[in-house]
Amino acid sequence: MLRKIKPAQVSLALLIASTITLAMLVLAIFLVGQTFRGMESAKVQAASVSARHLAISVDDRILAITAPPSTALAVLSHDPLASSTTLDQRLSRLPVIANILSSSDIVSAVYTGYADGDFFLLRKVRSSGVMQFPDAPDGTRFLLQAIDTEDGRQLREWRFYDEQLQLLERKTVPDYTYDPRTRPWFKAASDSPRTVLSAPYVFFTTRETGLTLSRRAARFGEQASIFGIDVTVSDLSHQLEELKQTPGTQIAIVNPENQVLASTTDNSDPGPAISGALNHRGTRVSNSSVTRYNVDGEDWYGMSEPLNALSAQQLNIAVTIPADELLAEVWETLARQTLIAGIIAIFLLIFGWFIGQRVGRPLERLTDQVSKLSRFRFDTQIKSDSYVREARKLGDAIDDMASTIRSFQSISTVLNRGQNLNELLLDILLQIAHIVGQERGAIYLFRGQQKDLSLAVNRDLDIPETIPGIAADLDDNELIRILRGHIGGHPVFAILRNREKQLVGVLIIEMEHGDHTHLSDDLIVFVDEIAGSAAVAIETRELIESQQALLEGIIRLVANAIDAKSPYTGGHCERVPKLAQMMVDEAITSTAPAFASFTMNDEQKYEFHLAAWLHDCGKITSPEFVVDKAVKLETIHNRIHDIRTRFEVLHRDAEIRYLERRLQGDDEASARTERDDLQARLQEEFAFLARANEGGEYMREEDIARIREIGQRPWQRHFSDRLGLSSDEKMALEGVPEAELPVTENLLNDRPEHQRSWGDRIPPVQRDDPANIWGFDMKLPEHAYNRGEIHNLTIAKGTLTDEERFKINEHIVQTICMLDALPLPSRLANVPRLAGTHHERMDGQGYPCRLSGDELGIPERIMAVADVFEALTAVDRPYKKGKTLTESLTIMARMVEEGHIDKDVFELFIRSGIYRTYAQQHLHPEQIDQVDESQFMNNH
Known part of the structure; x- marks a missing residue:
């Protein structure tokens, strides 16, 4: 049968505290979640706005980079350099070009391309903080790269100048194959009357990334020279580095072919994070242009914006930020809010526990008290000081019940533990009197032989010692009528009867407190029922005492029987x-x-x-x-008499031998001497055996040897030893052939029939015996008995053989x-x-x-x-x-x-x-x- 599963139980204090705390935690989790989502959205929106601002800033920076060179280029388009045809003419304009280079950190080179393929360029040797030509002579400030056509042949040379434009070195560079007419900046300016700005690209000589501003000379039409100024954009990377929102933020400016023109990293390749931002990979966040995606197990937020300053070149700026860095402040705020929520939750838990304890402690105390009742602790006082009315009433009701149970328990304890009958009766009387709120009473016991009630215990009542004339077959009403004739006052009588309804006695309680004339029927029935239990207990105690007396008597009977046996x-x-x-x-x-x-x-x-x-x-x-066994040869009788008889026979045989020799005519003196010597020896030998039969503390070895020697003396038996035997003696002689009479035997014998085997009644005294469950450890003799005459007479100490000693010890x-x-x-x-x-x-x-x-x-x-x-x-x-x-x-x-x-x-x-x-x-x-x-x- 399956046991009914009890539902789980929790304390009231814990329930109240956990309910308040759980509600707070649910609210806190919801608010923290909403806060996180809001803050995440705000951070993403801020990042998106920051990207737009970054694009504007880069636009402004590009305009700031290109405006001064553009102005210088407009002025330079009217310079005589445009119409110079020889290298010397062009060298005269070096100071003008050097001033343009020195006036701006971002201008790396100023040059002029001519329609006939000549080229005149002056550049800074150190650009963007890097020495571009490490082989230049010490002190070099400027490098002049010139291609000059004379007499149909081109002269290609490089000239190194210091700060004051003093020539430091001049060398011819035959492999400097450069035709300005093929360059995009030349072609673009040739077709436009205004300054043309190229897309960022890698410069031919320095391999730097930059922009080229080119403009056609003002006065020479379509075959005019083209002026150009190279502007590096490496400072854009530094500016982008300064504009990073977090240490791990990556920013890059890329062209339509995804070539990186400037970035916060040293890579020319966009990388997976920047590519994700450019391709808008991942999930769009909160209706913004920002997407969230994962790169190598790390979450990123990415966004991209077009650059308006160079709209013709379709450049874009891409920004990507690690999620953990972007949301670091969010997580800090979230942790702070969670901590605050946890503190509040702990406070509410303590507060709820306190309130729950105040509400539940009286109920818990009441539960503990009732639990003690369930464990039969009926001496526990049940009360509740709760402000909850129902709990207080429940405590009062349970206390009344416990008081009633305690009364029954006290009576039960008295009935069960009482040893002495008079003390038991007195305790029963006191307990019942206490239950009914009284103090005085008495108990009479019925004596069947005297036909009276004898006073057993009395508690302050003036009543007679005996009430005569009580028959065993009186009914309760008649007995109460007789009692009222002898006992005055306001007593309540309870007739005590045993299991067979036989009269045992009478219990009397004097009702001196309360209303004597209106006794409760419930009270009378209660006293009567308890008195009935007392009657059974009295009967049981009398039976126990009588049984104990019987056991004591039987034990003494057994002990006396053992003593009387011997x-x-x-x-x-x-x-x-x-x-x-x-x-x-x-x-x-x-x-x-x-x-x-x-x-x-x-x-x-x-x-x-x-x-x-x-x-x-x-x-x-x-x-x-x-x-x-008082002597060694004693069994049922002392067998020394059997041996004496044999000596008597031998004594008589000596007499007969004497008479036979006389009849044969032998010498009378010799025959008499032989007879007397033999008879004297027989007397002495029997006396020796008789003394040995008495036993003692110690027998000498020579005495034992002499007994064996005497035992060898022959005598002749003429009567059968198989007649008049018991069944036990016959069984012992089974298998032993009877000797032909007359038979000569030894005077003393240890015969096979003297030994009795254990048979199937072996005592379980050996340690290895499976039947030995008591732990006995005794040596078991080979035979149950050995009645051999020599075996018994040669007992060294006392009168018992080993077999008989075991029999004694076996008791x-x-x-x-x-x-x-x-x-x-x-x-x-x-x-x-x-x-x-x-x-x-x-x-x-x-x-x-x-x-x-x-x-x-x-x-x-x-x-x-x-x-x-x-x-x-x-x-x-x-x-x-x-x-x-x-x-x-x-x-x-x-x-x-x-x-x-x-x-x-x-x-x-x-x-x-x-x-x-x-x-x-x-x-x-x-x-x-x-x-x-x-x-x-x-x-x-």
Whole structure:
């Protein structure tokens, strides 16, 4: 099933602030956009006007360039130079021409072309600031280029003059092939009586770009000489450079063939930017002559205007400006306006947030308070100080609801957390009285056997302790009638019944505040319903207490059954819990560093209490004949008697042998000596085996060897060993052939039938066993039992074989498995571990899990010490006597050194004097000797 998607949510303050700010931003963006478009249009229009003004300025400049030379040319057309026929005549007019050159910076040459092909030209050597003839002699100011015809042959020579027209050098230039009659300026002036201005072109000699003004001599008709003046236009490029609007602006004057006559760049080619302006490429901007286009990834604004000063030559001036430079001020203005708009937006955002907070804070606070209610925080006071009327009313309504819920919560808390029944009843009474606004009340509990109501709790009411004559089957009305006969005032009664509608008790609230005669029906129903919950809680608490008592009883029953199972261990399961509890209480109050942070709450103490009582519950599965095994040959009975019988047979065989020798006539003394020696040896050997059967702390190797030697003594069996057997004995003899009678056997035997295999009931105690889920780590004997006579009699220490020792130790495995299988509540989850670790050692060599001291908590270490001390001092063990206090503590001190028990717990045990308190309660007087505690404290 698809989950319903909740719509996105925003805070009211954020909504108000963002709405105001967004509106401002939209307006600001619109205004900035319009401003940008307007400023862009204005800048483009300004650039267009500037281009027109530039064209006018260039026109004026061209007129300024051409007017003075034109005047000088008009005067010169009347000069005698026009009619000169020889070079000497013409040289006489050099001062006049030199004055014309010196009077103007832009006039580069003055010359005269004659109808017969002669040519007379005087020019400046340095023009436009550049030395045009680097090979000229030092000090050269003017260069005279002359072509003179004498006697039908032309003389071509160049003459170099200084500032005073002193001749510096003269040289003939044969390859100076120049015919003025073929030049455009000559032809144009020949056909016109006025001054003719040529189109800009490249001069023949200097390769400069300039204009030529030419005029026909005034008095000689069509065959007259032609005067010319060359004017350079290089200063136009400098003027154009000064007229650039931006550093990257490009300006160029071009002719109809797109030849650059003057530009702000050094290129003779127009370039892509200028070409774009001339061709009006791109998009026209704002109804102007300006177009916007892109060149190599860069945007340009371009425009072109015709030059009127030389209209005949159809010259144009082109202007192109990089977009980023043209609009730089626009972008700066835009950035400034955007910054201002951003500042205003931030201010409005703060202002809107402030207003939104003022409006939304009460709602937000109310939301947080209601949110706490949703998280079951019913102790939160709900109120709203908002100026919004609806928000204030909503807060009041929710506060009333929260107050009601808090009342129910308080009652629920009391019902659920109450431990002691009387305290629980008192809390219920106080809470219900508080809810209805009263102070006094009482609760009676029904006692079925006495058929009365017994006062359980009373809050300042003068009422009887018991109300007799209460039957279990009374209805509520009859019961209330009886109660009113015993209780005066203005009480409200609530009959308490359990789930089966059985009478549990009565709750009474004295209505001493308010109108007693007009009690609200809702109030009465409410008190009755809450009282019903109290009845269920009372019943539940009684059930819990009874179950806990039952569990306690069963645990004690199991412990007592284990102790009763063996008359030799009676009281062990009872004494260890008492001793362990004494040590735990001491550890909690101890200020020693090892116990400074140790503490236990009531539940942990109860958990430890149960674990102590159940620490040996696995012994219920231990075979009784193993637990009670007092001598080495004991199983169900002491098999020393079987061996004694065999000795009896051998003893009798010796007597029979003696009698047989007498009948055979042997020497009586010799026969008697043989008999007596053998019988004495048999007596001594049996006594030795009987002593070995009793067990002890240590058996010597020579004693073990002697047992094996005695066991080799033969005897003869005449009766079948297969008769009268149990099914278990028969199964053990399967596959073993019966010997033919009579059969000679060893006195002591370790027979195959003495061994019992594990079969399919192998305990899961090995670490690599998949069934071992508890982490056991124990060595498993090869056989479940080995009842071999020599095997048992040669036990080196004590009375138990390795197989029987494992059976004894297995009780702790069974303890853990049994307790782990119980459905214990979580508060008792550590019972299996606490009960199953008292045979672990601090050095990690204990059982069943080989836990080290670091893996054992203080309660587990205490349990181990308590178990050891009880075992050492117990007087009901068949295989040893109860030791004195000094003996026991000495052994325990050695166990501390060997890493068996914990040093800190042992010292706490001695320092607190618990050992002596326990001894006075459970040991015989002869065991309680004077203990020198210092010898145990100083050495450890």
